[in-house]
Amino acid sequence: MSLLITNIAELRTIDSEDTVLRDAALVVEGERIAWVGAAADAPAADDFVDAGGRTVLPGWVDSHSHMVFAGDRSAEFEARMAGEKYAAGGIRVTTEATRAVGDYDLTRLLLGRRAEAAAGGTTTLETKTGYGLTVDEEARHARLASTIADTVTYLGAHVVPAGWDADEYTRLVTGPMLDAVKPYVEWIDVFCETGAFNREQSLAVLEAGKAAGLGLRVHGNQLGEGPGVRLAVELGAASVDHVNHLSAQDFAALADSWSGYSVSDASTQNSSVVSLRGTVATVLPACDLSTREPLAPARELLDAGVVVAIASNYNPGTSFTSSVNYCVTTAVLQMRLTVAEALRAATHSGAIALGVERETGSIEVGKFADLHVLNAPSVVHLAYRPGMPLTYQTWKRGQMVHGPRA
Ligand SMILES: N=CN[C@@H](CCC(=O)O)C(=O)O
Numbered sequence: 341m342s343l344l345i346t347n348i349a350e351l352r353t354i355d356s357e358d359t360v361l362r363d364a365a366l367v368v369e370g371e372r373i374a375w376v377g378a379a380a381d382a383p384a385a386d387d388f389v390d391a392g393g394r395t396v397l398p399g400w401v402d403s404h405s406h407m408v409f410a411g412d413r414s415a416e417f418e419a420r421m422a423g424e425k426y427a428a429g430g431i432r433v434t435t436e437a438t439r440a441v442g443d444y445d446l447t448r449l450l451l452g453r454r455a456e457a458a459a460g461g462t463t464t465l466e467t468k469t470g471y472g473l474t475v476d477e478e479a480r481h482a483r484l485a486s487t488i489a490d491t492v493t494y495l496g497a498h499v500v501p502a503g504w505d506a507d508e509y510t511r512l513v514t515g516p517m518l519d520a521v522k523p524y525v526e527w528i529d530v531f532c533e534t535g536a537f538n539r540e541q542s543l544a545v546l547e548a549g550k551a552a553g554l555g556l557r558v559h560g561n562q563l564g565e566g567p568g569v570r571l572a573v574e575l576g577a578a579s580v581d582h583v584n585h586l587s588a589q590d591f592a593a594l595a596d597s598w599s600g601y602s603v604s605d606a607s608t609q610n611s612s613v614v615s616l617r618g619t620v621a622t623v624l625p626a627c628d629l630s631t632r633e634p635l636a637p638a639r640e641l642l643d644a645g646v647v648v649a650i651a652s653n654y655n656p657g658t659s660f661t662s663s664v665n666y667c668v669t670t671a672v673l674q675m676r677l678t679v680a681e682a683l684r685a686a687t688h689s690g691a692i693a694l695g696v697e698r699e700t701g702s703i704e705v706g707k708f709a710d711l712h713v714l715n716a717p718s719v720v721h722l723a724y725r726p727g728m729p730l731t732y733q734t735w736k737r738g739q740m741v742h743g744p745r746a
């Protein structure tokens with residue numbers, strides 16, 4: 341079954357040349373993109389959709405979220421807006437609230453969050469455990485997460501639970517807890533920060549994950565300079581996220597990790613081409629504003645040659661939003677990215693951070709038809725009209741998952 345989507349005013353492919361097509365069309369065959377080009381040259385198809393002169397771009401790849409939780413922390417947020425500093429300890433409040441909620445209600449929350457993300461243009465979603473902090477709870481959260489997310493990260497090392505010695509808890513995280521979550525997860529992550537896990541504990545967590553065959557991710561340098569970024573690069577982590585406080589050595593380590601990388605090699609469908617890949621620096625603009633941390637230096641990281649991704653960091657403590665539109669707008673208006681850079685960061689670079697850039701994150705023949713239709717004549721409107729409800733339709737693997745049919 342083929343589907344022609346035509347009358348596209350602007351088609352942003354996010355291919356390696358950042359090709360922009362006007363008066364464009366594309367053809368979807370099953371789950372994948374079969375043809376992209378000028379509307380006037382479009383081939384016949386079994387069915388067609390009129391995009392109504394709107395803009396089409398790849399669906400957002402949200403490579404960092406914490407969706408498995410119950411309750412909210414609005415009082416903590418209000419206190420922060422009155423001058424309190426954010427600290428890792430709030431995680432324990434959410435852990436308690438989540439423990440009290442059964443599978444049925446937690447699943448309903450998760451389904452609602454996934455639908456909200458889709459309504460915001462997200463087509464690929466990573467989510468993490470990390471509000472369980474016992475073997476049974478982490479395994480339960482990983483299992484539930486795997487029913488709604490495209491990929492799941494194990495973050496047992498989110499904070500040390502009350503009453504535990506940090507080294508003893510790290511042994512639990514790297515031993516029985518890891519065994520219990522393993523069937524449901526592809527990644528391991530650690531909050532490497534003062535008040536959470538130190539360098540040695542973080543190293544132990546990442547090495548255990550690697551030995552278990554998981555990919556690595558790190559929460560690093562969020563609240564101050566620390567070892568997170570360099571540890572992530574040394575161990576070949578796919579991404580290090582937050583990156584608000586970076587030393588010159590951190591910049592150099594991230595930049596070095598990308599020397600020799602080519603975006604066209606990374607995107608190609610030709611499996612014989614091997615692309616070097618470094619550690620993606622994932623910035624989380626909504627979190628930076630909500631915690632009143634300095635904005636991550638996304639502009640400087642890009643200028644240094646680092647691949648930068650933008651993600652929502654959806655969680656009840658520091659970023660209670662799945663709106664990647666908002667994050668992209670903020671990256672343009674406040675982090676000084678161009679619109680094209682911000683789009684790439686929230687699509688193709690997010691896909692690199694999740695290791696799925698050959699499948700999604702750009703509109704190219706052979707990739708999944710993961711599409712975001714904007715009710716605007718160009719993508720510039722995302723930043724030019726901040727806060728406006730521009731997401732019109734979201735298509736995941738060739739199926740419309742949000743929006744009106746016509
Ligand atoms: N920084 C660590 N984890 C989350 C926040 C968790 C929380 O405060 O509940 C984050 O990415 O910001």
Ligand SMILES: [Zn+2]
Nearest residue numbers: 404406559653
């Ligand atoms: Zn996070």
